[in-house]
Structures are given as structure tokens and as C-alpha cells.
Amino acid sequence: MTNESLSPSSSAELPAVPLQTLSSPRNQPALEALAAEARRDLERLNYPAPNWVQGTAAADDPTLDVLVVGAGMCGQTAGFALLREGVRKIRVIDAAARGDEGPWATYARMLTLRSPKQLIGPDLGVPSLTFRAWYEAQHGTGDISPFDAATPGWAGLHKIGRVDWRDYLLWVRDTAGVQVENGVRLLEVGDADGVLTARLQGPQGVETVRTRKIILALGRDGSGAPRWPDFPSLSMQDPLAAGRVFHTMDAIDFDALRGRHIAVLGAGASAFDNAACALEAGAAVSQFARRAVLPQINKSKAASFPGFLRGYSALDDARKWRFYTYIFDEQVPPPWETVRRCDAHDSFTLRLGCGWKDVQPLADGVAVTLADGSVQRFDAVILGTGFDVDLLDRPELARYTPHIDTWGRHVSPAMAAAQPEPARFPYLAANFALQSADGDKAEALSRLHLFNWGATMSHAALGSDIPGLGIGATRLAQALVSDLFVQDADLHWQKLLEHDEPELIATRWYQPAPGASTDSPT
Template structure:
């Protein structure tokens, strides 16, 4: 249900914003700036640049500024209000997370979605709310950015990364064009943050006008009356199938390789603060075991998303239906499956994303040097050698990349992978709503510590130079002269 604000609602939101401002004042946040300013050949240097201003990018930027690291900017290629997946390729009706999760609030009650919602529509509306409409979640993130006055520049795309001494140079184009120097770089680039779409080999030679990835910008109106195939049994496959059906597709078939639909969301069942704060400290074998098991059992699509598809008479579910080949000809797409040949006009591949940097021009200078789990961290006794897991970057404690060969690319230790690709190393703290605040805290603690260590000489010099007296000299009487006289007697 979409709620429309009224004058009283606007007043309620203003009251919430006043309470948030008061809380920040009580906590003395943002902390005073403490990072020494730097320049290079007359050009100012940023302390941190964040690429991406979706939920994770906003949380990271906010945490940096609250910590006193204020020479920060976040860039996002999307127009304002269209960052992230929520009102672009996320085609579900509501979020899948429980409504009460605190999300990117960073431990501030007045910054939660619940506070934002109830300030406008009240407690009764909150109690009657089931799941959060995805468009409303986007509205909340827009408010989050506004109320914290976060430095975000939209319409800017990063096109390259290079090393300039001990600094990182990023090339940008769009609303801001040129080269930006920074000491630290955070890649808050979401699900497709590293390698982009994962495309099955059987689609790589198929005319791109006849198929789309589930995260593409799809014109569903053009599918009216068409025969559509959707690959997969996950949430995005259901959401895209439903969008096609609701746009008037003639028939939609879900081609599902598994013999049975996954039914149990395993990770939700064990969700706890232990998982949030303990997963990243487990031995590698245990990390692999957890992620491998959840990959094997898979996360089921939400019940509501599945019913959104199955309520249509022209929707069909084909289980145990592996795809052998896809060919395009004058009659459309001929798909050979383990259940025989099938004909369609269009195909949607809900096949996820890849961690492989290679092929992304903006990462060309980094890709050959990034250490992945396949570079010695994974060993066969851990379990199944899943390609998607083996490609995952091997990250340090602050989400920083590591070098495949020591000394080959020093700037990697100053580039932080705060996106979905960090899951194998850090757990689900840099992509999903439940633990994003914990992830932002872990990220910024690491960045703050490394910046302080890098500037340790300047901070020590500041210690020596500090000369504002606490005592003025009139707070006591020196009794030494009296003692000397008494001793002389």
C-alpha cells in the first residue's frame, strides 16, 4: 500500500528530523574532522571516494562523516532517486526483509525506516503494514540522504582507476568529468559490483534483442502477446515472470533446472548477531561450508512472489528442465531442454551476477592483481569448488583487496570492496538490509585506523604542538617555600 503524505504528516516528519538532530547533538556527531588535508601537485585530495550511492554507499558515506572523516564524496551514475535496484530492476512488489529490521540506521533510532514511517502515518499504520513496498523503501533512502546532508554527486560514472604515488586516481565522466585523487576508494557497487551479469554460455551467441538479463532495463510492454521463457527459480525469476504476465505476455514459462523448488530460507533461520559479528572471524573452511551449503540448498523465492506468478492461467512451471542450447531463427528462439524442444519469442535470464573483474574496463588496472579465494585460500578439502565462490575476492579485515603477488599493485590495500562480492570473506554485511550498519561500522573502523596510522607523524606533531593550558597557574598555592623555612628552623 502506497501512503500519501498530508500536512500533518509533513509536520510529523519535521518533528522526527528535529529529534534526530537532537540525538546527534547529544552524541556529538558528526565527530570533529581529524584527517589532515592533502594535495598533490596543487590538486586537492579526497580522504575517501565512495562509488555507488545506493543503500550501502549511503551507509558507508554517513558512517565516514559521523566518524569525522569528512572530506568524502559519493558518486553514482544514476539520476537522483534512482540509485540501486529498488525502482529500477527490482521488480518485486515489496521487500523480502521483515519490516522491523534497522537497516542503514547506524544505531540511531530516529534514522530507522520505522521511525520515518510512523512519523508520517502513525503506529496503527505500522502495525497493519506487512512488508515494506519497495518504492517506499526508496523514498526512505532519499530522505536518509537528505536528512544527513550526504555529499552525493549523481550522473557520474567511474571509467578508470590508476595509481599516483601513494594515492588513487579515478577517472570520472558525466556531471563531473576529469581525474579525482583520493586516499581511499570504496566500491559500494551492489549486486553487480565486480563482474556484472552472469550470462550462461548458451546465450553468448544469441541475438541480444531476443533475450535480457533480469537486471536489464526491460520494456515489458513489448512482450504483450509474446511467448516468454524465464530461466531460474529464484526471487528475480518470479518477479520478472510476474512483470511479463502483468504486462500482457501471451504465455510465460519458468524453466527450472532443479527437480524441486527450494522451500526453506536457511540463512534467515539462523540470523543473529552472532552470525553478523562472528562469520567473518571463522576459519576459512567454515566460511566456505556455510556459503557452499546455502548455495546448494538455494534461497526460495518469497511465497507472495510465487503466487503472483501462479495466479495467471498462462504461467507454467517446468521443473527438472535443464537448458542444453538456445538458437535464434526466423521463428524466434528454439530452446533445447532436457524435456524436449520449446519455442519462444523472448527469454529472460535470472542467472545472477559474477565476481569476475576481467572485462570491466574501469577495473583493467586492478583485475590482474586482485587475489581471489582460488589463489590459495580455497583448498579442495573445504568442499565443492564452486566457480562463483572461487572467483570471490580474498579481502582483508576492512574489506580491502589483497594482491595476488606481493608488491604488484600496492593501491589495492586502499580499495575496499563494500558490495555483495565480499560475502564469502565477511558474511552478508555489505549487500542486504539486515546487517548493513554492522558492515559500514566494520568498514569505517578499518579506514579510520589506517588513515590515522598513515598520518601518525602529523598526529604526533600535533600532540607536541598542542599548547592550550588546562591550568592557569592560579588554582593552587605552592607550599614549598614554607616547607623550606620550617626545615631550616
């Protein structure tokens, strides 16, 4: 490994990297026993709660109360939270196959999660549904698993394996009975007669469903699209770019890169993860970043305690803008374990303070023009440039995007110009709903609730990161419960008037209601 911007401290002896593994061995009998325990706990919590919603209670009314689009970590937890609140007429869909929801088995390429292992979220406060319970059931509580000498127990686990997390999420979903329809994609959202319409493409073809609410839990890119740098000579429609120019979100055959020289652009976690995968496949990697020094401090760690996650949405706009533009500007350093994963290879070069001016696909590789004007040739390039937030990139919402309110309208023009990406974040209501900037489509937008990275400026990272997941899903479900009740208030009034369940029928003090039968109760 060579690095043209090593700091003086790099010569000091570095600590050993703890054991990191993608996944641990499965103990199915242990998981089945834990699932039975968790279901008993849920039953004690009266889960799933009886349906109380009146608007679509009729069996012959096909209108849903809530359609959850996306069944990754956030979507499945939102579905779980709705069932806990007695909202039963829901569908949870995902375009991906089972196990491929979210990034964990697709474009995420880290060995372990960044988050500390003790964080909770998908469990919604049920101890037997926590990751710790899931892991300990299989591998014990001590430093070494009593079932597998090569696997650490909970005390010896450094961080959660990426595939372990995926498998844990699936186990929670199955145990809690959150039904997910895989292979079903949202094509278009519309509205008619006071409800939303959703055109879906699934295994049985295209269908249009009516729903009172839609939760958009479409993941990190669900509020925009992968960010492609605007290089003069690069067009992704260029056939020469296919197989040579990748985004970190793309499916990449790393084995095909063996023996090749690969360039990676970016200094974030995904850039390093992809560099590591290429190195481990036998490629040489040159990684480039504009920054002269890698980000050193993860400021978002200081914004993940309960007070911040619960209280941020109550702040005024000026404070919200100050908090998150600062966090975004500081950027998040790559995990130190991931940097060391790359540094372990002699074929790894990190060039800091060296951005790119152009990328030109060629018949036999890619020409990269560096900031100093020099040109280097590579066999392929991987762009670790993240995801943009711009709802104009979401075709499902095309008829609404011109009307969606954004943060740029709630700060000064100078502030919006200085921070264009935060300015593009949608300006959400307290219930995570999109809002209208011009008054048009306001009713329909109020039924569309964003539960992904796009909610961050308005609500903090409640719809994207593990620390805020349980708080966010609970807040979202309770907000939708409130909305549905208010919409049905007159129906609930009528149900209250019609309620006739005598409490004293088993006593001698029972008195039939006027007009009721006087026959003695049996």
C-alpha cells in the same frame, strides 16, 4: 496456472496473501518534522564529527581521504558512517540519477522486500532514522493509518514496499547530510605517489581525482557482471537478440509483451518477479528450472543474527568456506508471496526439472531447446540467472585484476574446482581491502575496499543485505579510520607536541608555559 511438478501438499487450502504495495502515500509535513527530530538527535551525538584527519587537512590539498563509488543502500551508509567518525574529506558518487541508485526503482521488480520490516541498518542506530520511525510518522502505529484508511499503520504492515524503501533511503541520506554526486561514473582506478587516482566521467566531463582510499559499493553486480548462460546459438551481439532476449537486470518494457508468450529461466526471486511483471502486463509466461523441486528453506536466515554477522570474519578459512558454500549450494527460495503472485494467473506455467540446452534468437521470436531435446518457440525470453562474481569483469580495475587474491588460492585445488564461483570471490583483508596474490600492486590494492556482494566469503553479507548493513558500514568506517590514523601517526605526533590549550587559564593557578607571555590572562 498449470504446473507439471505440483507436490501433494499443493491441493491443501492455502492462506491468503497479505496486502502488498509498492509504496504508501507520502506525508511531507510529517517527514519534515521527523527529519528535524532526527537532526536534533544527530546533533546530540556530535554529528558530523569534526575532521581530525591530517594527511589531507590542508585546504589547498585536493586529495580526498575517501572516495565512495556507489550511492545505493551500502554506499550511502558507508558515507554516513565515515562522517560519524570525523572523516569529512570525502566524495560519494553514483552513475545513476537520483532515485535510481541501486535496484529499487530499476531492475528490482518485487512488490515488497523479502526482509522483515523491523530490520535496521541505514540508520546506524539512530532511532529517529529507522524505517519504522519514517513509516509511523506518516501512517501511525496501529493496524490502520489514521491519515489514510486504505494504508496500513505499522502494526498492519506486512512487509516494506520496494518504492517505500527507496524513498526512505533518500530521506535518510538527505536528513544525515550525505552529499551524493549523481551522474558521475568511475571509469578507471590507478595509483601514483602513494595515493589512488580515479578517472571520473560526470556532467562536466572527465576529471581525475586523487584519493587515499576508495570504497567500491557498486551493488550486486559490482564484483562481476550479470551471469549469461553459455548457450551455443546465443550471442548478445546478435542483433536478433535485441528486444527478445533479456536478463532480469535489463530494462524491460513489460507493456510491449502484452499478448505475447514469454519464457523465463530460473527459480530464484528475480525470475519469479519478472514472470509476475510479464503476467500482470498481459503476457502468458512459461517458467523453467533445472531443479525438480523449488528450494524450500532460506538458510541465510540462520546466518543473519549478530553473532554470525559480527563473528564470521574471525573464523578460520576452512570454516568460512564450509558455511558459505553450504548456503550457496542450498540456494534461496523465492518469497512465497511472489510465487503466489504468479500462481494467481491462469496464463502461468511452471516447469520444474526442465532446463535449457540452447537459446536461438529468430527474426520472429526465440527458439528454446529444452533438456529433453524438444524445441519450443516463444516471443521473448528472460534469463533469471543472477550475477557472477569475477573481478575480471570490472573494467575499472583492469590494471589490478591479474594480481587480486581470490578464495580459490586458500582452499585445495579440488575444492576450488568443485565450487568455482566461491573460488572467484576476492580474498579480503580485515578492513575489506583487496589483497595481492603475487605481491605486485599490494600497496594500491590495500587502499581499495570492497563493500558489496563480493565481500561475502570474507566478511559475511555485510555489504549487500539489510541485516548486516549497519554492522558492515560501521566496521568498514572504523577500519578506514584506523588506517588513516596509522598513516598519519607522525603528523598526529607533531600535532600532539604543538597542542597548547591551557585548561586552568580561568583559575588563579594558571601558569604560562615557559617562554609564553606573562601578561595577565583576560
